[in-house]
Amino acid sequence: MSKLNHLFLKLNIKIITIIQISFTTILSIIFQFLIPFSWQPLDRFLYGVKQHGDPGANIVFFTISQWYFSLSIAWLFYRNNPFINNFLIYSIIPLGMIVIYEFFILFLFYDYIHITPVIVDICVIWRKKETLSQKFALYVVPLNIAWLFLVYFLRLAYYNEDLLIFIRNVLIYSVLWISLSFMFKTKKENEKNSYNS
Secondary structure: HHHHHHHHOOOHHHHHHHHHHHHHHHHHHHHOOOOHHHHHHHHHHHHHOOOOOOOOOOOOHHHHHHHHHHHHHHHOOOOOHHHHHHHHHHHHHHOOOOOOOHHHHHHOOOOOOHHHHHHHHHHHHHHHHHHHOHHHHHHHHHHHHHHHHHHHHHHHHOOOOOOHHHHHHHHHHHHHHHHHHHHHHHHHHHHHHHHHO
16 A cells, blocks of 8 residues: 555545645646646647637636546545545546547547546446445536536636537536436435335
8 A cells, every 4th residue: 555545544534535626726727827728639639729818718727627637636646535536427428428529530549638537437437436326416417517507608618619509418418417326326225215115
């Protein structure tokens, strides 16, 4: 066991969560202010080289993809945090769809922003499924929906997309998020449902 994991084991889960979210925030700020916008592979591929603040460019700090990426890096430091795992796992829907589109339509294979969280999600489902619970969907799904609409209407990100297409995409994500949550029913939740039926 690494010294870092040993240190984390001695900490309260709330403290660990604060540390991981703080790291995620700092990394997202770095991508907004220190790392060039051209390091966003999908944007560069679709729209060419742009700078932060150019007309039509997403404000990186407000994109859900950036936060999922940063959180997936924070996950590497401590992998048993149910709060982080249950938020991160829902990125597999939108980012997985983007990665499939990139691989099979655009032939873009190096978009680390979208690929990294998908790989982490697969690891969470494969190795850390016991940390996942359907009850977190009650918080994560509405948060994701509110986030997407808020940044769209405030013109912080995604606003180049047609409104109807944007709404359609969010509806698809929502249905798939809710469907995904049923993979994470705990034994206790299953027993309660079978008792009530």
